[in-house]
Amino acid sequence: MSCIRSRHTGSATVELALVLPLALFAALALVQVGLLAKESLAVANAAREGAREAAVSSDEDRVRDAVLRSGLSSERTVVSVQRRGGVGVPVTVSVRYRSQVVVPFVEWLFPEEVALQSTVTMRQETD
DSSP states (O other): OHHHHHHHHHHHHHHHHHHHHHHHHHHHHHHHHHHHHHHHHHHHHHHHHHHHHHHHOOOHHHHHHHHHTTSOOGGGEEEEEEEOSSTTSEEEEEEEEEEEOOSTTOGGGSOSEEEEEEEEEEEOOOO
16 A cells, blocks of 8 residues: 555646646736736726816816826826817817736736726816
8 A cells, every 4th residue: 555655646746846837827927917907997097087187277287297196107108188179078088008017927928018098088167
C-alpha cells in the first residue's frame, strides 16, 4: 500500500505546477479588466461633471477643468462641447480618454491603449 501511495504523491505537485501559472495569468487579466471598468466609470462621471458645468457656464475652460477634476490625466483626455443655442437648449459634452494597460504579463492580451468615451447631454440654464 505504501508503494502505491508514494507513486501518486508527486502528481499533485506536478498538477499544481501546471495549473498555477494559468490561474495567476487569468487573475492578472481580471485585475486589468477591473481597472479598465473603473476608468470607464471615471470617464462617465467626468462627462457628467462637464455637462453640469456646461449647463451653468458658457466658458469652455471651466468645462474642461470640471472634467479634469474627476481625476483623469490631462494628457490623455479630450473634451468636446457642442452647443446649439441658449437657455433651454441641450448642451452635449463628450469625454474621450486613452487608458493604458498597467498590469504586467497581460500586455499582449490588450491593445497598447484602450479608448474610453462617454457623452452626456443636459439642458443649458444660462447663456
